[in-house]
Amino acid sequence: MIKLLIVDDEPDVLDLLADAFIVVGNQVTKSGDGMEALEIFKTGDFDIAILDVELPEMSGFELTTEIKKIKPDFPVVLITGYSHLYRPQDVLSLDVEAFLKKPINIPELNSIINQIIARKKQHRRISGP
Numbered sequence: 001m002i003k004l005l006i007v008d009d010e011p012d013v014l015d016l017l018a019d020a021f022i023v024v025g026n027q028v029t030k031s032g033d034g035m036e037a038l039e040i041f042k043t044g045d046f047d048i049a050i051l052d053v054e055l056p057e058m059s060g061f062e063l064t065t066e067i068k069k070i071k072p073d074f075p076v077v078l079i080t081g082y083s084h085l086y087r088p089q090d091v092l093s094l095d096v097e098a099f100l101k102k103p104i105n106i107p108e109l110n111s112i113i114n115q116i117i118a119r120k121k122q123h124r125r126i127s128g129p
Contacts, residue, residue: 002027003047035058047117068095
C-alpha cells in the first residue's frame with residue numbers, strides 16, 4: 001500500500017486521481033489548497049505527494065519547496081494544465097520526480113509512482129533501516 005498526498009484545487013481532478021489510487025488499494029489523503037496540504041504533510045506519514053502547480057494560498061512550487069525543507073529526499077510529482085508557462089530549469093531546480101501535463105494519463109502516473117516507490121525500497125535495502 002502506498003500512502004499518497006494528492007493536492008489539486010479542481011475537485012473533479014482531485015477525485016479522479018484519488019479514486020484511481022484508492023481502487024488499487026492505496027491510501028490517499030486529499031487537499032484542495034497548498035497551505036492546508038502543508039499542514040497535512042507535517043502531521044502525516046506519506047510515501048509520495050502529487051501536487052498541482054496552480055493552487056490557492058500556496059503554489060505547488062512553493063509547497064514543494066516547503067516539503068523539501070522538511071524532508072529533502074521526499075518524492076514529489078508536479079502536475080499542471082499550464083506546462084507551457086514554466087521554464088524547465090525552474091522545475092528541475094525543485095528536485096521533483098516528474099512534471100506532468102494535464103489531462104493526466106493515469107497509467108503513466110501510476111507507473112511513475114511505482115518506479116519511485118521501487119527506488120525508495122531499493123535505497124532502504126542498500127542503506128539499511
